Amino acid sequence: SQELEQSPQSLIVQEGKNLTINCTSSKTLYGLYWYKQKYGEGLIFLMMLQKGGEEKSHEKITAKLDEKKQQSSLHITASQPSHAGIYLCGAEHAGNMLTFGGGTRLMVKP
Amino acid sequence: NAGVTQTPKFRVLKTGQSMTLLCAQDMNHEYMYWYRQDPGMGLRLIHYSVGEGTTAKGEVPDGYNVSRLKKQNFLLGLESAAPSQTSVYFCASSQWTSGNGELFFGEGSRLTVL
Numbered sequence: 361s362q363e364l365e366q367s368p369q370s371l372i373v374q375e376g377k378n379l380t381i382n383c384t385s386s387k388t389l390y391g392l393y394w395y396k397q398k399y400g401e402g403l404i405f406l407m408m409l410q411k412g413g414e415e416k417s418h419e420k421i422t423a424k425l426d427e428k429k430q431q432s433s434l435h436i437t438a439s440q441p442s443h444a445g446i447y448l449c450g451a452e453h454a455g456n457m458l459t460f461g462g463g464t465r466l467m468v469k470p
Numbered sequence: 471n472a473g474v475t476q477t478p479k480f481r482v483l484k485t486g487q488s489m490t491l492l493c494a495q496d497m498n499h500e501y502m503y504w505y506r507q508d509p510g511m512g513l514r515l516i517h518y519s520v521g522e523g524t525t526a527k528g529e530v531p532d533g534y535n536v537s538r539l540k541k542q543n544f545l546l547g548l549e550s551a552a553p554s555q556t557s558v559y560f561c562a563s564s565q566w567t568s569g570n571g572e573l574f575f576g577e578g579s580r581l582t583v584l
Binding site for chain 2: 366
């Protein structure tokens with residue numbers, strides 16, 4: 361969706377390196393959801409952010425929602441091959457539905 | 471718990487043929503969604519339902535129809551398939567309570583239209 365832009369579109373990192381994926385919305389976010397998709401499989405929920413300035417962590421993955429609630433970042437510390445996949449951000453703009461960004465394909469080289 | 475189950479998982483159609491994708495959820499969720507995923511375009515919402523007997527158009531509804539006759543099932547139909555409908559289709563469901571709109575996804579249905 362043009363309402364939600366993810367960057368970068370793809371990323372190749374060496375195992376052990378840190379990385380950041382960004383998700384920028386053209387509208388105010390009422391909720392921002394991060395999902396991970398392993399190649400050829402369904403989507404797995406990672407975390408949800410709702411309040412400006414909110415930050416959540418799950419294992420080595422940290423997500424933040426900026427104060428103005430129009431941008432979120434997903435940061436992976438000390439990447440591992442198990443982190444490889446497609447990361448998608450989903451935005452709740454209005455109504456009971458999510459609009460998704462184009463996704464970021466992450467490859468982690470051993 | 472099965473969660474969200476999609477059938478079939480794979481299908482090949484010829485242009486002009488029709489087919490139905492079935493989505494079933496066992497979580498008693500009110501909301502159900504059909505998305506399609508194409509390379510570089512993330513997930514785009516086709517149709518959705520906010521409860522049994524209701525349906526609504528999403529971002530890319532043309533060429534598709536849906537029905538929600540039972541709360542647990544959400545059907546996606548293609549009346550006359552076109553090559554542009556080659557995609558991976560994902561069904562999702564949600565209870566969408568205040569402050570929690572987490573979607574639970576099926577494993578996807580890969581459709582190829584020749």
